[in-house]
Amino acid sequence: MPLPIPRRMPNLVLGAALAMALATPAFASLPPAVNGEPLPSLAPMLSKVTPAVVNISTKTRVRARDPYFDDPLFRQLFGNQGAPRERVEQSLGSGVVVDAAKGYVLTNHHVVGGADDITVTLQDGRDLKAKLVGSDPDTDVALLQIPADKLQALPIADSSQLRVGDFVVAVGDPFGLGQTATSGMVSALGRSGLGKGFQNFIQTDASINPGNSGGALVNLRGELVGINSMIFTPSGGNVGIGFAIPTDLATGVMKQLLAYGKVRRGNLGVEVQDITPRIAQALGLKDTSGAVVTRVDTGSPAEGAGLQTGDVLTAVDGKPVRSSQDVRNAEGLLPLGAKVTLSVKREGAARDVQATIEAPRLATLDGGKVDGRLAGVVLSDLTPEQRAAGLFGVALSGIKRGSAAERAGLRDGDIVIGIGQRKVASVKGLPVGTALAGRQLLLTVVRGEAVYYAML
Numbered sequence: 001m002p003l004p005i006p007r008r009m010p011n012l013v014l015g016a017a018l019a020m021a022l023a024t025p026a027f028a029s030l031p032p033a034v035n036g037e038p039l040p041s042l043a044p045m046l047s048k049v050t051p052a053v054v055n056i057s058t059k060t061r062v063r064a065r066d067p068y069f070d071d072p073l074f075r076q077l078f079g080n081q082g083a084p085r086e087r088v089e090q091s092l093g094s095g096v097v098v099d100a101a102k103g104y105v106l107t108n109h110h111v112v113g114g115a116d117d118i119t120v121t122l123q124d125g126r127d128l129k130a131k132l133v134g135s136d137p138d139t140d141v142a143l144l145q146i147p148a149d150k151l152q153a154l155p156i157a158d159s160s161q162l163r164v165g166d167f168v169v170a171v172g173d174p175f176g177l178g179q180t181a182t183s184g185m186v187s188a189l190g191r192s193g194l195g196k197g198f199q200n201f202i203q204t205d206a207s208i209n210p211g212n213s214g215g216a217l218v219n220l221r222g223e224l225v226g227i228n229s230m231i232f233t234p235s236g237g238n239v240g241i242g243f244a245i246p247t248d249l250a251t252g253v254m255k256q257l258l259a260y261g262k263v264r265r266g267n268l269g270v271e272v273q274d275i276t277p278r279i280a281q282a283l284g285l286k287d288t289s290g291a292v293v294t295r296v297d298t299g300s301p302a303e304g305a306g307l308q309t310g311d312v313l314t315a316v317d318g319k320p321v322r323s324s325q326d327v328r329n330a331e332g333l334l335p336l337g338a339k340v341t342l343s344v345k346r347e348g349a350a351r352d353v354q355a356t357i358e359a360p361r362l363a364t365l366d367g368g369k370v371d372g373r374l375a376g377v378v379l380s381d382l383t384p385e386q387r388a389a390g391l392f393g394v395a396l397s398g399i400k401r402g403s404a405a406e407r408a409g410l411r412d413g414d415i416v417i418g419i420g421q422r423k424v425a426s427v428k429g430l431p432v433g434t435a436l437a438g439r440q441l442l443l444t445v446v447r448g449e450a451v452y453y454a455m456l
Helices: 012-021 043-052 072-082 247-260 277-283 324-333 384-388
Strands: 053-064 085-099 104-107 117-121 127-129 131-136 141-145 167-172 180-191 201-204 216-219 224-231 242-246 270-274 291-296 312-316 339-346 349-356 378-381 394-397 415-419 442-447 450-455
Touching (some): 053 104, 167 224, 312 324
Antiparallel strands (some): 053 117, 180 201, 312 339, 394 415
């Protein structure tokens, strides 16, 4: 891959090309200099980067059971030999020291999530036990802490300044072979739609393979611009399409993990959907870019900003909205309290409005009804007969057609016994105004003798 050539070496390209062409046994390697000028090399930069890139090995204890011993006859014949046994699963990945004084290491959630034992191996061979500070599966970012003894950290660059075509180097421990560096360039920015969660990936053609996850993506100055996260591959190996989490996103998540142990997300209180050709025709739009507003929650930031059903969101903070996923990404990646500018089209006219990201919450109760995600549902306490039978919770009735509750599969007569991770015993005990993690509202529902979850 061609590397940038310093301007003071006008004949370097020709000299280097000639040396490559004459690569016979007599010319086994390039000379250290051409016309008295040293050849460009990444070695000086990598000598500063590699001490900050670490190997991460994890052990996870999993209880395993032989399905044959679920049969009562087998249990009677063989006793407790079929009791659950533990097996240990091991995995490898990479990480980046970002704070040498405090021993903080950034990596991927999928490298350390659920692990019982995490060991960090430094370039100098030291093995250190790591503590999981926090992890965020929605962005695939995790933060570890190791003893801060003679560590070297990478300087962090502003990833928003990256451009397609910038040269980058990926450093990690692919396949557990040992520290490896691969070079390439930024192929694309702002990639999303590659799975679940909130995504804003840097795409690069620098080789990223299994084990590289959590490693460093650096610029030619040796500054961290991304955390290697995943590859796109039809065969399981590298095909030149790798993705890294930009440092602007990773460090934002890190700050929240340090402050709260988790990521606190907010929303705008608006539901949107992709624009189909038919919707575009009905709204008089020239194309299908953007996202159309289908609902605005009462008392939400969106309502305060003046958004209405049928509005088309075209940009968030100047970043174009191509689909509804872009809006969800923007909500999920912005911190609570962030002020955003929403670009909106309404009846052919364009304008910008201001809104503030707020914590998801249940709206206030009004006559047994809940606005927002439970609009169109009547909530009531259980009857004395139901309570005498040992039931608790809130009964649902009057579910309107087309409401979010109906789309989630809720029915009249269902009993909600939990919202989020909080038990619900009565209408008075509903978690009104309580911030709930994520955009979705998790209900624990009893229907007859069955218990299941519903997502709103």
